Amino acid sequence: MEFITNAGHLFLQGGLVMWPLLICSIIAITILIERVCMYNAAKSNMDTLKAKVAELVPQGKWKELRQVCEEDGGVAAELVETAASQPHDVDKQTQALQGAAGAIAARLRAHLNYLETIVTLAPLLGLLGTVTGMIGSFSVLSVSDGEPFAITGGVGEALIATATGLCVAIIALVIHAYLVQREDSLVSEMEEVGAVYMTALVGDNDAA
Template identity: 30%
Template sequence: MSHPLYVQLTQQLGYLAWPLFICAFLCLLIVLERLALVVSELLKRDAWLTDLRQQSLSATQVKRQQLIISLSQGKSMLARGTALLLTHAEQHKTMREEIINLWLLKQKDKLQSGLRVLQIIGIITPLLGLLGTVLGLIEMFDQLGLSDGPVTPSQLATGLGLAMNTTAAGLIIAVPAITMAHLLTLWADQRCNKMAHALNQLNLWLDGLDQALNIGGDAPATLSQTSTSATQGNRARSSCKVEVNE
């Protein structure tokens, strides 16, 4: 059943059948591979980071070893980056930042792998469709030139059909390719930003800042409110002491 369908598509698309088939096949492979990566990353929950933020313990040697052991079972990108950061915990903060930046650049390349090819396919396929339109019109005019009688609809059908079919096929491939390329790029950027934020928090945590893991959440507001209340209380006590002295 597939062979007659292939022959029919070949007749409808003409010489551009193979280029369009190859573009569609590559587009499908890249999209499926990228979607598999997205699903795998979404399924890998980093529960250890949530627990660590709730505990807010100091980055002692024992705590770092326990975290490395727990991360050995995780397979997410953030878990691997955290393990890399912990193995270089004895390095200076600036050195750890350079190591993490290099690692993040590599992970960004992995997350965006194949997306440039997908964008190129989205640009090429409409041009192939336009080329098919031109070839179809040329074929139609050739048939009209060979005919000595009046022009019939059957003489126009072949050339116009080839022209319209290739344009439609190019757009059918290009629209999903460009859409998925942009959506997957947005997801990759968002994922890299989240990993960079978490790793920067962990880097500060290794320097002894216990509340670094809560930066960007609701905890800083609570801490600032607490510190403000404490400051106001100190000022009140100071004023009371002054009045007593007087």
């Protein structure tokens, strides 16, 4: 309880810029929760999926393959399902895979640019709070002669905004790095299963 009280007191001391910094932190945490849920749902069972692709594509069992992909539910399976629904010409399949991969990758990257903005914006907001706080502190000179501690106290309060801005930026940076790593992992899965799919398809066409 005391911690919450002290935190609230520091928040109020930081000035008006603390409110946009609070909004930035809420946005960053919201993006983290939403993206983690999305990435967890987008994960595929790669061993099973690759085995089924290598087994069913050469046999031309497209309906069965699409069923496997629907049950998997991941983005790698979605990529295979999209390709399996197209005409089974190698060139058309290649175009289908590339188009689907680009669309899915864009969906995986959604909202990450907001984190990049917060990483840049938060320290600037903190610096703005410090500057405005110092301007207010030095204005004390004109009304509080003989009270030097009023100036140093005001500067100390203004620095709260800078510290908060840096903390928000650091947190957003760590969240962004983690989410980018998760996104890259899912994109790698798509590339891996796409290569298996095309290898099985080309081998099937060659055999035909």
